[in-house]
Structures are given as structure tokens and as C-alpha cells.
Amino acid sequence: MGNRLLDRLRLMQAELTYIRQDIHAHPETAMKEVRTAVLVATKLKQWGITVTEGVGSMGVVGTLESKVPSNRSIGLRADMDALEIIEKNNVSYVSTIFGIMHACGHDGHTTMLLGAAKYLAENRDSFSGTVYFIFQPAEEKIGGAVAMIKDKLFDRFPMDAVYALHNGPRLPVGEFAIRSGPMMAADDxxxxxxxxxxxxxxxxxxxxxxxxxxxxxxxxxxxxxxxxxxxxxxxxxxxxxxxxxxxxxxxxxxxxxxxxxxxxxxxxxxxxxxxxxxxxxxGIPVVNDVRFTERAIRAAESLVRAKNVYGNMPQIMAAEDFAEMLERKPGALMFIGNGNQSGELHSPTYNFNDDALIFGVGFWVSLVQQELHHDLRVSAL
Structure with a gap:
């Protein structure tokens, strides 16, 4: 399935690249993601997805139901905020806001989830259940995950599990990495x-x-x-x-x-x-559920083959507030390769690699189709 899906997604490459670079050029910091949230909501509505705005102040949630009814559901999360760093990249889409840039790849995270939303909206018969696309503000600071949870994210959008992707600069494009249990650190x-x-x-x-x-x-x-x-x-x-x-x-x-x-x-x-x-x-550590880590691995392997998926990556000392969602719902956070072409995360030269976009979209689509498969029994969740 992987090669066929990636071939179809390559038809979206130009559109996804445009969206990603537009978001990169217009970065917004924590709880100020006004333009980004509007862009996300507008795209989702264009594709026929039900949109709820203002979740946790600046968050956006898209709800997509399959053609075949089912009570199963899954949450996919991406963060939208940028950092207070002066960009030093020499690109046509360099930040237009002095002192603020997307130095952690959240522009790519947002774009990959948008791409998955568009593809799944055009292929509602490829899964059975409900997909919640969670676009979270303020991951870097202020606590956007907690804000959305306090705004009853999981009550208003009842999902069986929740997943996230984060780009990794030391991982080649087309590869994925994850581990079960504690993967990212608590931050004090x-x-x-x-x-x-x-x-x-x-x-x-x-x-x-x-x-x-x-x-x-x-x-x-x-x-x-x-x-x-x-x-x-x-x-x-x-x-x-x-x-x-x-x-x-x-x-x-x-x-x-x-x-x-x-x-x-x-x-x-x-x-x-x-x-x-x-x-x-x-912040608390990111702790991936063992069963749902295995499911994330299977979805990635179906896309890029097992040799390109590392299921026991080393723990890293970086923090991620997606941990708050994992404390309340089972799920997992997966790393996707960005290629080490622009330095490290949070550096003034960091830039999300557009070549990675279709792999992120492909992972999301593969995960949804795997977890919300037509023949999957509710008890399997």
C-alpha cells in the first residue's frame, strides 16, 4: 500500500509545499496563532470537514465522519506555534515577522495534518469511524495542550486514542522513529x-x-x-x-x-x-502506550517498510506538551525524518524539509485506515 499511497500523495506535493511555506513566512507565537488558525479552519471547511474553532482559546478541531457509520474514533494532533528567534535562513519564504520564526517545524506539522485531512475527506470510504484533526496552539509555552483539555477537548470530541508527529532533524527523510514508555522528558x-x-x-x-x-x-x-x-x-x-x-x-x-x-x-x-x-x-514526560506504539509502528511500516522504522529509539531530553494528552488518552508520539540539512531544532537556521511532507501525510492516512478499518471490531481498540 505504501508506494501506491505515496504516488497519490505526490500529486499534492506542490499544494502542500505552498501551504507550508506560507505558514513559515507568517509565524505566530503561543496563543497568538490567529492567522494560522484561520488558515487551518478555512482549508478544513473547503474540504467539507466540520470545524470547531476557539478550542482552548486558539485551537481548531476538524471532525470527519466516514461514509460507513461506526462508533470508533481517532485523534490526530499537530501544533501551530512558532518561536521568538531571529531567522537566518536565505529562502524566498523567510519569516516576515522580525524576531519570530518556525524553528521547530510546527509549520510542517500543521501542513502534514492538513494534507491528511484533505486526502481522507476525499476518500471517506477508505475508513469507518470518526477522525478528529486537532490543531493545537502554544506547544512551546503557556500550555496549549492543557488549555484544550480544560476546554473539554476529550468530552466534546470523544476519541479512542490520540497520536502526534514531530519532525526529527537527525533522522533521514522517509524514516520514522519511536519507543514505548517514557520517550521525552519532563521539563522543570x-x-x-x-x-x-x-x-x-x-x-x-x-x-x-x-x-x-x-x-x-x-x-x-x-x-x-x-x-x-x-x-x-x-x-x-x-x-x-x-x-x-x-x-x-x-x-x-x-x-x-x-x-x-x-x-x-x-x-x-x-x-x-x-x-x-x-x-x-x-511539564510531564511523554509516555507512549505500548500497544499504541506498536500500532504506530505498523502504520509506518506499511508506508515505508520495516527497515525504515526504528521502534526503540533512544530517549531524548526535549519536552513536549503532547504528554498532557497522553496522560488522559492512550496513544503515541512518532518522530518523522526531516534530514539534517538545516541545523538543530530551535536554531535560527532550522527549516522544515518539504520533501518530508508526503511521508507525514502518508503516515496519518495509513494510521487512520489501519485503526478505523472497515472490518476492525470495536473490541480491538
Whole structure:
């Protein structure tokens, strides 16, 4: 099925490329995706898809029912927001908004889901059930997933499972990668404030020097990962004036917070000062359901063959707020190859690879046709 489907999707390449580059040229940051949301809603309506706007403030949900009635359903999610980065790409569709660009490929995510919506709308007899196309705002910050969930996303659009795609710059175009269980990290931020007493440089022994205290604290932070976290667990702590902590499990997360506070207060006391520690748990880890990871793998393999699908990719320390949806619904997040041609994610030269568009559309179509197959029994879900 894969080659035949990709051949059909290649007929959409020019249209998809135009949409993607138009979105790239007009980036919008979290909860300001006005133009993008209008573009998405307009396209969906043109293709005969029922549209609900303003979900979670700026989110858009398209509802597509098959010709053959069924009570089965699936949710497909893409994010729409851009980043506050000055673009350095030399392309005809460079960002028209200074200081804002699509440096994480969300322009591609949105376009791939639009392409799938168009194809499935033109082929309603190729599946049996309901597809919800979820276009989410504010993935990078502010919490767009939570906003849509609080706006009763899963009550208003009852789906059996939810899936997402994210582009991967180190993965070749035409390849996919995923793993079951924890795949992307929880994202925590911390701010530590030390207070001491001032004094004259000639009598340093009469002061509580927070400069030396801060230096000691930064060095001591490195012992949390090396001495307090099991070697089989992964964690990262990065600290400047404030810091971030990344982890995959609740136990590791708790340990980092506890030890950070113990070190700060203990060192402050030894230097004759005080410490205040604010530890904010910003996001939870992406945890892919084992069964639904296998289903995502099967859909990808049907499109590009098994040798191009990696089912046990390494965990990565990046965070994704699609985790909030996975905490409430079974599903999985899959990585799609973007090719390493434009640097890393969140860099001023990053650019989604238009050659990857049809593979993303193809994955979505394959997944829907697999999960909402005419002969599939409800109990299989």
C-alpha cells in the first residue's frame, strides 16, 4: 500500500509545499496563532470537514465522519506555534515577522495534518469511524495542550486514542522513529536566590560572600546526577542564574528537587547566608502506550517498510506538551525524518524539509485506515 499511497500523495506535493511555506513566512507565537488558525479552519471547511474553532482559546478541531457509520474514533494532533528567534535562513519564504520564526517545524506539522485531512475527506470510504484533526496552539509555552483539555477537548470530541508527529532533524527523510514508555522528558525550571552580607574587600572575613557560595552550589549540583540518580536512569541539570532539570520518572524528579533544596540551604548555612529555592514542575514526560506504539509502528511500516522504522529509539531530553494528552488518552508520539540539512531544532537556521511532507501525510492516512478499518471490531481498540 505504501508506494501506491505515496504516488497519490505526490500529486499534492506542490499544494502542500505552498501551504507550508506560507505558514513559515507568517509565524505566530503561543496563543497568538490567529492567522494560522484561520488558515487551518478555512482549508478544513473547503474540504467539507466540520470545524470547531476557539478550542482552548486558539485551537481548531476538524471532525470527519466516514461514509460507513461506526462508533470508533481517532485523534490526530499537530501544533501551530512558532518561536521568538531571529531567522537566518536565505529562502524566498523567510519569516516576515522580525524576531519570530518556525524553528521547530510546527509549520510542517500543521501542513502534514492538513494534507491528511484533505486526502481522507476525499476518500471517506477508505475508513469507518470518526477522525478528529486537532490543531493545537502554544506547544512551546503557556500550555496549549492543557488549555484544550480544560476546554473539554476529550468530552466534546470523544476519541479512542490520540497520536502526534514531530519532525526529527537527525533522522533521514522517509524514516520514522519511536519507543514505548517514557520517550521525552519532563521539563522543570528552578530559581535559587542566595542572600548574604556585604563588606569591604579588605575584610572579606566579615562578609557572607554569595559569589563563592553560588560557585560552590553550581559545582555541587553536578553530584545530584552522578551520586543521587541511579546509573540506569537519565537526568540533566543545567544551571545559570536559574536552571532547568529534565527527567523521565517521578522518583528521579523528586530526587532532583529534594537534593537541590538540601544543597542550597546547606551550603547557604555553611557560608553564613540564606537560600530560597523555587522549583517549578512545568511539564510531564511523554509516555507512549505500548500497544499504541506498536500500532504506530505498523502504520509506518506499511508506508515505508520495516527497515525504515526504528521502534526503540533512544530517549531524548526535549519536552513536549503532547504528554498532557497522553496522560488522559492512550496513544503515541512518532518522530518523522526531516534530514539534517538545516541545523538543530530551535536554531535560527532550522527549516522544515518539504520533501518530508508526503511521508507525514502518508503516515496519518495509513494510521487512520489501519485503526478505523472497515472490518476492525470495536473490541480491538
Amino acid at each position: 525550571t528552578c530559581v535559587v536566590t542566595f542572600r548574604g552580607t556585604g563588606g569591604h574587600g579588605a575584610v572579606p572575613h566579615l562578609a557572607a560572600d554569595v559569589t563563592v557560595l553560588l560557585a560552590e552550589f553550581i559545582l555541587s549540583l553536578q553530584t545530584i546526577v552522578s551520586r543521587n540518580i541511579a546509573p540506569t536512569d537519565a537526568a540533566v541539570i543545567k544551571f545559570r542564574v536559574g536552571g532547568t532539570a529534565r527527567s523521565f520518572t517521578k522518583d528521579v524528579r523528586d530526587t532532583i528537587e529534594r537534593r537541590m533544596k538540601e544543597l542550597a540551604h546547606g551550603l547557604a548555612t555553611s557560608f553564613g547566608g540564606t537560600a530560597e529555592v523555587i522549583f517549578n514542575r512545568e
